[in-house]
Amino acid sequence: xxxxxxxxxxxxxxxxxxxxxxxxxxxxxxxxxxxxxxxxxxxxxxxxxxxxxxxxxxxxxxxxxxxxxxxxxxxxxxxxxxxxxxxxxxxxxxxxxxxxxxxxxxxxxxxxxxxxxxxxxxxxxxxxxxxxxxxxxxxxxxxxxxx
Numbered sequence: 001x002x003x004x005x006x007x008x009x010x011x012x013x014x015x016x017x018x019x020x021x022x023x024x025x026x027x028x029x030x031x032x033x034x035x036x037x038x039x040x041x042x043x044x045x046x047x048x049x050x051x052x053x054x055x056x057x058x059x060x061x062x063x064x065x066x067x068x069x070x071x072x073x074x075x076x077x078x079x080x081x082x083x084x085x086x087x088x089x090x091x092x093x094x095x096x097x098x099x100x101x102x103x104x105x106x107x108x109x110x111x112x113x114x115x116x117x118x119x120x121x122x123x124x125x126x127x128x129x130x131x132x133x134x135x136x137x138x139x140x141x142x143x144x145x146x147x
Contacts, residue, residue: 034122035112040136043099043126047072055096061085061111062102062130070140072101072133080107086114094120101126101133 038046050056058075060067067077078088080102089111092098098120102108105128112125126133134140 032121033116034124035116035120036123037105037109037112037125037127039127040133040138043101043124043133044138046099046124047074050097053097055093056099057092057096058099058101060102060130061100061107066103068143070130070134070142072130073139073141075101080111089115090118092120094118097122097124099124099126101129103129104131105129 046056047058058072060071060075060077061080062077063079063081064077067075071077078085082088098115100108100111100115100123102111105126108125108129112123115123128135130140
């Protein structure tokens with residue numbers, strides 16, 4: 001009976017150890033992560049530096065109507081409000097570099113946190129969104145389908 005209790009305790013300790021070790025992330029991986037807010041100027045520089053980089057993706061997370069009113073060149077549109085938004089993010093290559101933005105920075109700030117939880121390695125959020133981008137004189141593409 002005493003031996004049975006020891007076996008149970010050791011089994012629980014082993015399960016706990018396995019559970020805890022599964023929750024621990026590789027410190028080197030965490031050190032290599034870059035998830036940060038950047039200014040419009042820094043975003044412009046990042047875009048310029050990555051013009052020919054196929055692993056650099058710009059994501060506009062506004063609605064399609066907002067996107068059609070003007071967007072940053074080469075940005076793809078993934079609507080934050082779509083029911084499968086998180087799943088769409090989950091399916092992206094987590095090792096590519098992303099610049100994300102929305103209208104004012106709220107949705108993209110939340111998305112930055114989500115992408116962190118999904119283990120993306122390098123994501124930049126345009127602070128102030130496209131509003132700040134435009135106010136500071138940076139170019140947009142205007143394929144105005146709804147104007």
